[in-house]
Amino acid sequence: MRIALAEAQRAWDLGEVPVGAVVVKDGVVIATGFNQPIAGHDPTAHAEIVALRAAARALGNYRLPGCELYVTLEPCVMCSGAMMHARLARVVYGARDPKTGAAGSVVNLYESGQLNHHTEAVGGVLADECGELLRGFFAARRAAARAARLQADTGQP
Numbered sequence: 126m127r128i129a130l131a132e133a134q135r136a137w138d139l140g141e142v143p144v145g146a147v148v149v150k151d152g153v154v155i156a157t158g159f160n161q162p163i164a165g166h167d168p169t170a171h172a173e174i175v176a177l178r179a180a181a182r183a184l185g186n187y188r189l190p191g192c193e194l195y196v197t198l199e200p201c202v203m204c205s206g207a208m209m210h211a212r213l214a215r216v217v218y219g220a221r222d223p224k225t226g227a228a229g230s231v232v233n234l235y236e237s238g239q240l241n242h243h244t245e246a247v248g249g250v251l252a253d254e255c256g257e258l259l260r261g262f263f264a265a266r267r268a269a270a271r272a273a274r275l276q277a278d279t280g281q282p
Contacts (some may be wrong), residue, residue, distance in 0.1 A: 126147075126167055126194050126197070126217065126219060126250050126251045126255075127251070128154060128157060128195070128198055129145040129146055129147045129172075129195045129219070129252070130145060130158075130177050130220050130251065130254060130255065130258065131145065131160060131198050132145025132146065132147065132157050132158065132159040132172065133160075133172070133258055134256070134258070135159045135190075135263050136160040136161070136172070137161040137258070139161075139164060140163065140164075141159065141160040141161055141162070141163050141164065141229070141258070142160050142262065143160070143258050143259060143262045144159065144160045144171065144172040144196065144197050144198045144240055144259075145157070145158070145159045145160075145172050145196070146158045146159070146172035146173045146178065146194055146195065146197070147176060147194070147196075148176050148179070148180035148189065148193070148194050149192065149193045149194075149195065149196045150180075150184070150189075150191055150192045150193075150277060151191070151194070154167075154186065154231065155179075155180050155183045155192070156175055156177075156179035156180035156182075156183055157175045157179065157181060158172045158173065158174070158175030158176030158177075158178075159172050159175065159267035160172045160175075160262075160270065161175060163275070165171075166254075169203065169251070170199065171201065171203065171204050172196060172197075172231040173196050173200055173204035173207065174200075174203070174204060174207055176194060176196075176212045177189070177194070177207055177211055178194060179213070179281040180192060180245035182209075187210060187214045188210065188246050189213055190212045190214065191209040191214055192211075192213050192214060193213065193214055193215045193216070193217060194208060194213055194215075194216045194217070195198075195216075195217045195218075195220070196210070196216065196257065197218070197220065197228075197251075198218060198219060198220050198222050198226075198255060198259065199218045199221050199226035199227070199228050199230055199248060199260075200216060200218060200223070200224070200226070200227055200228060201221040201222070201225045202227045202232065202234065202257045203233045204227075205227040205228065205235065205244075208244050209234070209235075209240060209242045209244050210242070211228045212242055212244075213244045213273070214244065214245065215244060215245040215247065216228070216244055216246050216247075217246075217247045217248075217250050218246070218247070218248050218250070218255075219248075219249070219250055219251050219252050219254070219255025219256070220235065220255040220259060221248060221249075221252070221258035228246040228247070228248060229248070233246075238248045250259070251280075
């Protein structure tokens with residue numbers, strides 16, 4: 126999860142929402158990813174999808190059996206679906222996402238009996254650190270927006 130946090134910081138540094146992901150197979154990191162939808166003009170470029178794509182290329186297979194994905198934020202529906210289609214064994218996430226989380230916060234795709242593949246989901250790993258990174262990012266964005274409004278209102282630099 127520490128590697129995923131470093132990837133999340135890379136996203137922040139580029140102005141993206143700081144979410145990072147890592148794919149591990151047999152205890153070895155085979156791929157990493159961080160959020161890139163803004164820079165890539167790609168709504169699917171979530172950290173998990175970026176990492177899954179890199180892992181599939183590394184293994185030469187669109188299926189990732191025996192792999193685990195670590196991500197700093199609870200996956201959304203899109204990312205959860207991609208993980209299950211990739212046949213990931215397990216996803217481990219940090220902070221819960223009360224707005225779009227698909228591992229129990231809003232819905233729980235991982236416990237849906239109707240789906241043909243079941244990926245195990247484990248949450249709360251380094252949750253405080255993962256959540257603090259996100260809170261810090263959005264606090265900084267709000268502060269920058271307030272400063273820009275104040276500058277526009279007063280004409281002061």
